[in-house]
Amino acid sequence: MRLTVDSRSVNESYCRVAVAAFAAQLDPTVEEISDIKTFVSEAVTNCIVHAYLSIPGKIYITASLTEDNTLIVRIRDKGIGIADVSKAREPLFTTGGDDRSGLGFSVMECFSDKLKVVSKEGVGTTVTIYKHIRGKNGNEA
Amino acid sequence: MQVLFKAEKDMLTVFLSGDIDHHTSKNIREAIDSELQRIMPSVLKLDFRDVHFMDSSGVGLVMGRYKTALVYGCEVYVVHMPDTVEKIMRMSGLGSLITFERD
Ligand SMILES: Nc1ncnc2c1ncn2[C@@H]1O[C@H](COP(=O)(O)OP(=O)(O)OP(=O)(O)O)[C@@H](O)[C@H]1O
């Protein structure tokens, strides 16, 4: 699936629900659905509050499934980019001020199997999240 | 997303419901802060019983209310967290500052 949305906060719930609905074909458990919604919400929110803080833009989401029942979600922006990705991924690191906890990347990591972050200042950021879906009846890996 | 309040003696209970994300947390924050300012309770209880979704914005929300409450010398309790909410809240280390109660 492919989804492009404006960087407006009203779209956060739509994006996470859309990806969770796409993954529904693997019959995920309630916890897996919640994990998917959470990591999508984290990545999309980062595009809105960090990447496009001053100049709004588009958020590009793709999701696919592999033969071994892994959900791959890619969330890309053409915003300000991240100067130091490994620093940004440290728990509690934030440039977001009082309302942000600096937990977004930790949550994405913890709720998935693998997280890849590629970013270039002034160009944008691509976050790729991999999650094997066991499903209610135990899908094969 | 809806925020309901119950004030009794010097305790303010906030009943949160629906989804807590970056979009909804702005209104929730404003609602709680104006009520905190009006009542100046000595105990603030945040009840998550009817919250169906929460991301790290919810952690930021609780952390911020903890800081605001501290100014009034008010203690903060987070109660009735569903498993999915607790999974994130535990990651934050907020449990060392705020009391989590299951029931
Ligand atoms: N898409 C992005 N574009 C630019 N900077 C980003 C992006 N995503 C993350 N960052 C940077 O990485 C930091 C850490 O992100 P993370 O999601 O872990 O925490 P946060 O967004 O600051 O807080 P929280 O997610 O808990 O609300 C951000 O503060 C920001 O500086």
Ligand SMILES: [Mg+2]
């Ligand atoms: Mg974030």
